Amino acid sequence: MRIDVVTIFPEYLAPLDLSLIGKARAGGLLDVGVHDLRAWTHDVHRTVDDTPYGGGPGMVMRPEPWGEALDALVPGPASSGPRSEATRAERAGSRGQSERSEPAGRVPEGGVRLVVPTPAGEVFTQAMAHELAAESWLIFACGRYEGIDQRVLDHAATRMPVTEVSLGDYVLFGGEVAVLVMCEAIVRLLPGVLGNADSLAEESHTQGVLEAPVYTKPPEWRGHPVPEILRSGDHGRIARWRRDQALLRTAQRRPDLLATLDPGTLDKRDVAL
């Protein structure tokens, strides 16, 4: 998979070099490019924002740098024109903090999807993480201020699928941290990234319920024992206990999840619970 991120704060994306995402990159499972939007500005102040039409507080991100950035990353119908120009712009000195590992304009098999983090988007879920993990190329466009001029998204949508995504019902300064969150959720689903595929099947949300509590040694710690059943060696009863705990937790903490649970995934004991 290839992931490109366009942002005015490339340093915010430094964690993509760390941990399992860094390992996936080192192992060739993932290719990441982080790009400074200001590389596609042409004024001396490298302006990326302007006042909103219609008035109101805050600033809106200007469409022109975004248009050039997307033209540079994705070869359009008239691919040689804007693409090579913007590639030059990107190469111009230290401005374009691009760490891309390949020349701009490569289209991996299967095309590209533009993902725009915004509190006005569709809520990000494990199901969406699976959908995005199936793409071969994602471009994340990080907005700041009051957001990106809507025409950037409307125009991009004539060239590629565009998804506006929210992490939840709260407001962040910008999309950068949301991209880190989404990249973790997506990259760990890529084949070969996690050592043990079983941990994917078992975990919270994959089965539509929260995971049961977990324990390790010692058997008693600060007066708190490990539930006896987990030390019994009876794998059937342990599986049943975990399932009960998962359903109980979900009912207490996330009744909204229980309500949408597919009845086909419930067994007779579940229903009795």
Ligand code: 6GU
């Ligand atoms: Cl994806 N972006 C911003 N700026 N704020 C958010 C968000 C995203 N999700 C929740 N709040």
